[in-house]
Amino acid sequence: FFLLLSLQSFSQSTTVSGTVINASDNTPVAGVSVVQQGSSKGTTTDAKGFFTLNVSVAKPVLVFSSVGYQTYTLSWDGSSAIAIKLEPEVAALQDVVVIGYGTQKKINQTGATQTLKLDESVNQPVTNSGQLMYGKFSGVQLTQSSGLPGADASSIVIRGVGTFGSSTPLVVIDNIQYDNLNVFNNLSPSDIESISVLKDASAGAIYGARGANGVIIVTTKKGKSGSMSVLYNNYIGFQEVTVVPKYLNAPDYATLKNEADINRNGPSTTLRYSVADIQAMRDGTDPDRYANTNWAKEILRRAPIQNHYISFSGGNDRTTYRASFGYLNQEAVVRGKFQSSRYNLSLNLNSKLTNWLSISNSSNAYWSRFTGPTGGADAITGETGIINQFQRSSPTVPVYYKNGEYGTIDGSYYSVNASFPITNAIRRGYLGDYSSDELNFANRFGININFTKDLSFETSGSFNIFNSQESDFTPRNATYDWTGQVVAQNPLNVLRNSTAFNYRLLNENILRYAHKFKDKHDVSVLLGHSVQYGRNDGFAGSLKNFPTDGLQEFNAGGVTEPNVTGGASEFALQSLFSRVNYSYDGKYLLELNVRRDASSRFGSSYRYGNFPSASAGWRISEEKFMRSINWISDLKLRASWGITGNDNIANYLYAQTYNVGLDYFLGTSIVSAAAVTTLANPNIKWETIKQYDLGIDAGLFRNSLTITADYFNRNSYDLLYSNFPIPSSIGVTNISAINAASMINKGVEVAVNYRGRIKGGLTYSVGGSVSKFADNKVTGLGDRGLESISGVSIIRVGVPYNAYYGYKALGIFQTADEVTNAPKQFNNPALTKPGDIRYADLSGPDGKPDGLVNDFDRTIIGNPYPSWIYNFNANLNYKGFDLNVLFEGIGNVDRILYDNGQLPFEGDRNNVLTYWLDRWTPTTPSAKLPRLGGYSNAIISSFYIQDASFLRMRNLEIGYSLPSALIKRIGLSKVRVFVGGQNLLTFTKLENFDPERARGRNTDQNVPLYKVYTFGLNVKL
Amino acid sequence: CSKDFTERASLTQIAKENFWKSEQDAQLAINGIYDAMQDRALYSGNLNATAGLTMFDCFGDNLYNNYKWEGPGDFMIGIITPSNGMFSSIWSSSYKGIARANAAIENIQNMSTTLISQDKKNALFGQALFLRALYYFNLAVYFQDVPLITKVQTIEEAYVPKNTYQEVNAQVIADLTEAIDKLPASYPATQYGYATKGAALGLLARVHLYNKNYQGVVDATTTLLTLGYSLNPSYAQLFTEQGELSKEILFSVRFNQDVSNNNELFSGTFLGNPAVDKLPMPNLVKDYYCTDGKPITSSPLYDPAQPTGTASHPQKKNRDPRLLASVYFKNDTFLIDTKARFGGNVPTTFGQKKYIRNTSVSANGIAAFNPGGQDFIVIRYADILLMRAEALVELNQLTEVYSLVNQVRQRVSMPTVQAVEGASLTQAALRDIVRHERRVELAFEGLRYFDLKRWGDVQNAFNRAKADNVTGYSPIYLTGKSEIFPIPLGELNVNSNLVQNPVWQ
Structure with missing residues (x-):
């Protein structure tokens, strides 16, 4: 299509008129400024893109400009119509990356920053927007540890864990800083325009004390001038767990349980299940007492998910707007009341008031609501939670008795321990009511003043308000056996309510200057000042004994045990920061950053921190000697060094205080009490990371092949650590942490992308990246610092942070001779029998093997962090069809699976996974699995460490866009239908459980991860 | 401006520099010393977890700690090790109380009388001294030689060696002597539970008795007989919540069944x-x-x-x-x-x-295995009478002994000594009578092991317990180890100046 101009003659002037259209989708653009250069004459296009302008000369130079489009200048000869297209600025954005407090051309970049641009319709069925980052970045690891709606976010770690505290990166959304991922995760995916990851110190140092874990900068989509555009996206679909664990059926369970009891208590032990009992399980003749329930199958289900999104955007040359509304609803893959929904609202306004003054306002709000049975997420996790009932409820218990009550007791166990019913998972999923609501409202208002072409000033004020409400009601309840007798009861109902109100205020003032001297010296300077204040406030209450379970509010008559707690804390941060960029002739690049922060989290002597960084780049491809090499379009070497800080620690650790939260009972009433209950550390200061990075950016074959590679070395020091030998005779056992520990992370990242086109209309792009974490270890715990062993892991110098720690399993004892000749296994070696796991005698009190396996023999048995993260993706477009596929994998990573059926019949009525059918027995000796119920087979050892490497098809989307000729008739500019899926395929050695999981001990008690199948629609008006 | 802006103090806790500025502060700090007594390892006890002082009758022959891993059971059968949590819990909870008392003693002295009246100052100061003495006396009875810390320590100062039992004991007596001088005889009803002159005298009598300073016991109890204490009419009722305000009680650790941290589990x-x-x-x-x-x-x-x-x-x-x-x-x-x-x-x-709750659910709906509100009596008048009796026996001043024992017996309608055993008994016969009376009167009050040690009767008690042939229970007496607790292993690990008690080395 063309810009059409027609001509009319008047006595002293000429009238030009025409229509402006968008080059990418051929729609008219309203509000385009049309100005005759060198004159005051100008106009704007109307809703149909049409304009008329009187010009003062016969052959004027016309300038067409609009926010969101590249400015177009036309020297009109006054006679002929000229073919023009007004290109949207999106195309130009391809080469620009978002960095801290600004943007930068990718070719001029000297720090390690990677940017992901998102399409206007984001159809990936991620329930947390952070999950859009899966497989798109190098050096970034996301881990989802639960599939519970509303609590299924992934952790994000950039370039390895570099602190003992939280390694969550700083998130900046539309210039507002957030210290957790919540707001990011709750953005509508289709609202996001780009996600940038600032990985090295050069990129992050501008955020100083908050940049140590890396920075994620998110920008949301803004309106573009032109006619109003309406976009509607949706998908509906369903979720199912990625893996259904397989447990023994009732007859196998009973048989193996008997075997375990014999192994444990000797051949004369009373067996739990008689032959007749087991036969009853097979025949189903006594379903109340001897059922055959597959609890995993009963508990898990297919669950629906749906998402709707609509946006309105547009504007003229002065003002643009974009408003959107999103809705997400997700039910749990676990049977019960669990459900999560979210409403999103976003509004972005930008206005140029004069040619030197512009204002902007972005607002983003969400309301998320999670409902479930009493306890909320707690109903599902933990020892007595629903997921652990896969194993903890024996398969001999029916879901329901014939009398309609929930099954709670195993027929044979009843006579042994009647007061120990199972948690009936189905009952648990529907018992009582829990709801939690989160409301978040973020707003930033900015004013920008251009003093000159080179010098501008921006001031902004932002707030983020978070309000949450939680209500948890447990009704009076009881469980019964098959005869109707009460087994257990809870005579009091309880209501717990809590509320939190948190807010953050931020004011930033930035002066920017940029000028090119003598056509070669490109200089830009940024000077900024920022103040931040945050406050968290909240209280919780509980009350018992309400007259009815139907009314669930405090005023509904509860009378017993009123209880209230509450508190507040605040922090403040004041900063000065500056960045200087210098580039000589586009070849030699230099960037310097410095930030000085003052944080309320530190005492007066350690309050201030300085965080400098420097980086340099050499664009070799711009050198004369490279000009002749045509296939190299772009080649740049870069290096950076810098220091960033981490102030993401608790408030007030520096101040010695008296805790007034104590009490005593006197007379007939409670009196308050005060004491020092934690020893403060007045010398507490910033955690610090020193990082350097060497990188190369290359564009080959006219930039159709791009390669980026980085080597990084991150040295963390002054890390907070609290395990120091302090005698408890000092009277206080809680000691504030000391800046003592250190860690190192090193690695290499390589990303390659190729874009191509095949004759016949097929366009495609393929890409991928590999990150290798070469070295991740704790390098120091400070003077007198002690190793910390907690559960399954250890903090020890020279090994990865929280490496798995336990005994080394060498195999299975096959004969009594082997047992006799082996080192004694623990304190009661007489209990060790053939079929038990044989553990290595690695050390002793003198540091040498001492013929006895005990505490001294524990060692590092696994690394919870992967050595490799890799991903690859492909996009194909052909005649209206498109295909998008993304794979992501991690390699060489360990996980401990130590629960939910992995142990050899521990506990008195726990089921096990079906692989235990291949256990060791005298007649079928196994080389891999120990006997059931044996001695010391359930301790933390390498036996339970598994390789959790995986490759996963993270996302697949196949779409078809209807021909524009067809849909134009009904006034639409785009109609696309698609089918998609998330986590559809996983390749892993791990069985029964999803390989993607947190590193802790009982992660097999978490809600399994799910895959999603979707069908959806994108419509644009 | 920037300095003020980034200067933020806790909104829930009082900065150390702003504390000790009023009578109220001093009172809060004193309450904090009492609060430490409510630790599970001390007087609030447990139902199935690490043992506290309330179940110390399991050492010896009165009770059997069926859940041996709680501490006393393993101790009695000779398999306990210095790493057992019972030792470290009692140790750290006691020193927690001591540190709070030290802070009060150090700071209240320095408060001017414009902030706090002299009377109030005396009363608070006396309570801090009494409580410190109580914590130290417990440590001295069970661990014997322990670090004697009488000031607020910095971390650098915390790596202290042990002091001798004599040094600790001298401090306990000095503290109690001053406390007796400073404490009032009673408080208004709303403050019932604070330490009184009677409490300090009673504890001093106990300390003297343990050290076999019998004249000291007689002197302390002489005053006590005049302070208005008397035996509760009902023995059984004394150990229930209805008996908590009885005139028999010189000092108790108070508990309330509420949702704060004031509750106990020993009666669960x-x-x-x-x-x-x-x-x-x-x-x-x-x-x-x-x-x-x-x-x-x-x-x-x-x-x-x-x-x-x-x-x-x-x-x-x-x-x-x-x-x-x-x-x-x-x-x-x-x-x-x-x-x-x-x-x-x-x-x-x-x-x-005795002491155990007898309803499945309390009046306010709380189950019997959940925290409750039963006070634990530390010193009561019957104990005073029997301590005095014991001291007089040992001093061979036998005349008054009969009436003292008879008072205790007659409360429960048991016949007098004269009526059963006769008058003009020998010192040895009366000693046996007093010791027997102590056992049955004070059973399950955590005093038995203290008595057995004083009487040199620990080994016999082990034998009596063994002779009961309780299934699964076979006490083994180990000379020394059965009488003294080891210093907790964790403390030895972190403090190289601390040396393990020789019998445990």
Whole structure:
């Protein structure tokens, strides 16, 4: 299509008129400024893109400009119509990356920053927007540890864990800083325009004390001038767990349980299940007492998910707007009341008031609501939670008795321990009511003043308000056996309510200057000042004994045990920061950053921190000697060094205080009490990371092949650590942490992308990246610092942070001779029998093997962090069809699976996974699995460490866009239908459980991860 | 401006620099010293977790710690190690109280009388001294040689060696002497529970008795007899929440069944059996006299032919009322609301009744295995009478001894010494009478081991316990190790100046 101009003659002037259209989708653009250069004459296009302008000369130079489009200048000869297209600025954005407090051309970049641009319709069925980052970045690891709606976010770690505290990166959304991922995760995916990851110190140092874990900068989509555009996206679909664990059926369970009891208590032990009992399980003749329930199958289900999104955007040359509304609803893959929904609202306004003054306002709000049975997420996790009932409820218990009550007791166990019913998972999923609501409202208002072409000033004020409400009601309840007798009861109902109100205020003032001297010296300077204040406030209450379970509010008559707690804390941060960029002739690049922060989290002597960084780049491809090499379009070497800080620690650790939260009972009433209950550390200061990075950016074959590679070395020091030998005779056992520990992370990242086109209309792009974490270890715990062993892991110098720690399993004892000749296994070696796991005698009190396996023999048995993260993706477009596929994998990573059926019949009525059918027995000796119920087979050892490497098809989307000729008739500019899926395929050695999981001990008690199948629609008006 | 902006103080805790600025602050800090006594390892106890002082009758022959891993059970059978949590819990909770007392002692002295009246200052100062003495005395009885810390320490100053028992004891006596001087005889009813002059005198008597300074016991108790204390009319009621304000109590650690941290678990019970982790020993049950004041071996009222599990249970019929107030027998109703009966199906066949709650749910709806509000009596008047009696016996001033013991016996309608054992008894005979009276009067109050150590009777107690042949329980006496606690391993690990007690090395 063309810009059409027609001509009319008047006595002293000429009238030009025409229509402006968008080059990418051929729609008219309203509000385009049309100005005759060198004159005051100008106009704007109307809703149909049409304009008329009187010009003062016969052959004027016309300038067409609009926010969101590249400015177009036309020297009109006054006679002929000229073919023009007004290109949207999106195309130009391809080469620009978002960095801290600004943007930068990718070719001029000297720090390690990677940017992901998102399409206007984001159809990936991620329930947390952070999950859009899966497989798109190098050096970034996301881990989802639960599939519970509303609590299924992934952790994000950039370039390895570099602190003992939280390694969550700083998130900046539309210039507002957030210290957790919540707001990011709750953005509508289709609202996001780009996600940038600032990985090295050069990129992050501008955020100083908050940049140590890396920075994620998110920008949301803004309106573009032109006619109003309406976009509607949706998908509906369903979720199912990625893996259904397989447990023994009732007859196998009973048989193996008997075997375990014999192994444990000797051949004369009373067996739990008689032959007749087991036969009853097979025949189903006594379903109340001897059922055959597959609890995993009963508990898990297919669950629906749906998402709707609509946006309105547009504007003229002065003002643009974009408003959107999103809705997400997700039910749990676990049977019960669990459900999560979210409403999103976003509004972005930008206005140029004069040619030197512009204002902007972005607002983003969400309301998320999670409902479930009493306890909320707690109903599902933990020892007595629903997921652990896969194993903890024996398969001999029916879901329901014939009398309609929930099954709670195993027929044979009843006579042994009647007061120990199972948690009936189905009952648990529907018992009582829990709801939690989160409301978040973020707003930033900015004013920008251009003093000159080179010098501008921006001031902004932002707030983020978070309000949450939680209500948890447990009704009076009881469980019964098959005869109707009460087994257990809870005579009091309880209501717990809590509320939190948190807010953050931020004011930033930035002066920017940029000028090119003598056509070669490109200089830009940024000077900024920022103040931040945050406050968290909240209280919780509980009350018992309400007259009815139907009314669930405090005023509904509860009378017993009123209880209230509450508190507040605040922090403040004041900063000065500056960045200087210098580039000589586009070849030699230099960037310097410095930030000085003052944080309320530190005492007066350690309050201030300085965080400098420097980086340099050499664009070799711009050198004369490279000009002749045509296939190299772009080649740049870069290096950076810098220091960033981490102030993401608790408030007030520096101040010695008296805790007034104590009490005593006197007379007939409670009196308050005060004491020092934690020893403060007045010398507490910033955690610090020193990082350097060497990188190369290359564009080959006219930039159709791009390669980026980085080597990084991150040295963390002054890390907070609290395990120091302090005698408890000092009277206080809680000691504030000391800046003592250190860690190192090193690695290499390589990303390659190729874009191509095949004759016949097929366009495609393929890409991928590999990150290798070469070295991740704790390098120091400070003077007198002690190793910390907690559960399954250890903090020890020279090994990865929280490496798995336990005994080394060498195999299975096959004969009594082997047992006799082996080192004694623990304190009661007489209990060790053939079929038990044989553990290595690695050390002793003198540091040498001492013929006895005990505490001294524990060692590092696994690394919870992967050595490799890799991903690859492909996009194909052909005649209206498109295909998008993304794979992501991690390699060489360990996980401990130590629960939910992995142990050899521990506990008195726990089921096990079906692989235990291949256990060791005298007649079928196994080389891999120990006997059931044996001695010391359930301790933390390498036996339970598994390789959790995986490759996963993270996302697949196949779409078809209807021909524009067809849909134009009904006034639409785009109609696309698609089918998609998330986590559809996983390749892993791990069985029964999803390989993607947190590193802790009982992660097999978490809600399994799910895959999603979707069908959806994108419509644009 | 920037300095002020980034200067933020806690909104829930008082900065150290702003504390000790008012009488209220001083009062809060004193309450904090009391608060430490509510630790599980000290006076609030547990139902099935690490043992606290409230179940220390499990050391010796009164109770059997059925859940041996709680501490006393493993101690009695000789397998406990210095890493056991019981040792470290008592140690750290005691020093927690001591540190709070040290802070109060150091700071209250320095507060000017414009901030706090001299009377108030004396009362608070006296309480801090009393509480510090109580914590140290407990440490000295069980651990013997421990670090004596009397000032607020910095971390650098915390790596201290042990002091001798004599040094610790001297400090305890000095603190109590000053406390007696400073403390008032009583407080308004709303402040019932604070340490009084009587409490300090009572503790001083106990300290002197342990150190065999019998004249000191007599001197302290002489004053005590004039302070208005008296025996509670009902023995059984004294150990329930209804008895908490009794004139018999010189000092108790107070608890309230609420949702704060004021609650206790030593009176808790499971609903199947009364407090199964601590079970009365058969030799104790047999040691109670019959109502004629004679032991079961000689009393005609004792009829071993009666069937167990009935009201005429041989151990129940015609026995000292204190036995029936202290012990459950098979088929006794132990939960009056659910009429739950004790099956006797525990290793010793007996259940503890004294101090143990007897309803499945409290008045405000809280189950009996959950935290409760029973006070634990640290010193009571019957103990004063018997301590005085014991001291007089040892001083061979026998005349007054009869009336002292008789007061205790007559409260429960047991016959007098003269009526049963006769008058003009020898010192040795009276010593036995007083010691027996102490055992049955003070059973399950955590004083038995303290008595046994003082009397040099620990080994015999182990033997008595072993002779009971309780299934699964075979106490082993180990010279030294059975009398002194080891210094907790964790403390030795972090403090190289600390040396393990020689018997545990």
